[in-house]
Amino acid sequence: MHLHPAKGGNDMLPVEELVLEEGKGIVGNGRYYNRQTHGQPSKRQVSLIEREQLAEHANTLGIDRIAPGQARSNIETEGIDLVRFVGKRLQIGEARIYVTVARDPCSKMDLICEGLRKLMDNSKQGVLAQVVKSGRVKPGDSISLCPD
Secondary structure (H helix, E strand, C coil): CEECCCCCCCCCEECCCEEEECCCEECCCHHHCCCEECCEECCCCEEEEEHHHHHHHHHHHCCCCCCCCCCCCCEEECCCCHHHHCCCEEEECCEEEEEEEECCCCCCHHHHCCCHHHHCCCCCCCEEEEEEECEEECCCCCEEECCC
């Protein structure tokens, strides 16, 4: 788990837990906490990506691995296909999130390895979510679909 730094381009900050606040995002999450878009809460309050997807990209690019936090996501998951939950609510730890969209890979991905940004197109880059119920998230917390 990682927080975005206050200044863009700096390394992500590893943390032992995340505190998610309803309608605002992750407490202490640099540029993205309590961000508004056209007077509405941002769709980018929490970013998530699968470690399996990162391993696949690393393999395709012929590199050892993409280190935790390097792909600039707040939460890196295992054992769940995140893109299939776009438009759905998930319970993660004590919190609930609404998965808004698949992430758009940014140019920083090619700084990890040239070609990574292109590999992340077409739903292979994780998702963005909004916080719909406040709570803490810790490593190893389960992620499950909320019955809506």
